Amino acid sequence: MGASISFDSKYRLILDTEVECVSVTPPGTKTEGEKKRDSKRESDGSGSGSGSDGSGSDGEESGSGSGSDSDSENKIYTVKPTPEIINYIRSYLRKNEFLDEFDLITEIDLDSYDHAPGSALVFNSDSVVYMTNNQTIEAVGEWEYLPPEKEEQSKSSKSSKSSKSSKSSKSSKSKKRGGDSDDDDHHDDSRNKYKTKDDELPVSEIENILSNKFEEYNKGHEFVIHESKTSFLCLKINSVEIVKE
Secondary structure (H helix, E strand, O other), X not given: OOOEOOOOOEEXXXXXXEEEEEEOOOOOOOOHHHHHHHHHHHHHHHOOOOHHHXXXXXXXXXXXXXXXXXXXXXXXEEEOOOHHHHHHHHHHHOOHHHHHHHHHHOEEEOHHHOEOOOOEEEEXXXXXXXXXXXXXXXXXXXXXXXXXXXXXHHHHHHOXXXXXXXXXXXXXXXXXXXXXXXXXXXHHHHHHHOEOOOOOOEHHHHHHHHHHHHHHHHHOOOOEEEEOOOEEEEEEEEEEEEEEO
């Protein structure tokens, strides 16, 4: 069995990254393929070739040119993190835009994993930094288990303790409601039906979930660290490793 998430320990999320440059053709700018086709049409137009030969030639040129146009319009390639690019990354990691997205990505709904509807796993990060030696982003913090909203409301009405209260406070809840035997039975049934924070949450499974979520952001080039008129630089997260401190 692999390691499971502990809620009383610090963790380090290590995100393996690289920087991609996406080139974009500005609106109204002709690509090389378009320029070649224009030149070809001009030369064909000055000649006296037959209509069938001319149209066939243009058709072939157009077909071969369309592929090269799409390549030249949107080229994507990996770039080496220069001191300037590293400054872009570090500046971007401090922005609320990234931090808000990072919070969303590291909040995992647990409905699909036999936990009660509305329960979630959240990573509360204390710091997020870029490491130049191995080109990773490292976030340090703690995992928190959020119970379903109804359960949370019930707990807050019984106690002023936070959602990080110990297991003993949960077990004592039913004892305080001695007269409500039906409610106790219903509560026990609910707890037996679903997993709780006391059940195992494998680290490897959480790593896979996060990697898949970051992959969706990679497809849309969401983490843009710098833009110019003809290109933009974006962070790509290749993998996620969770290490207990």
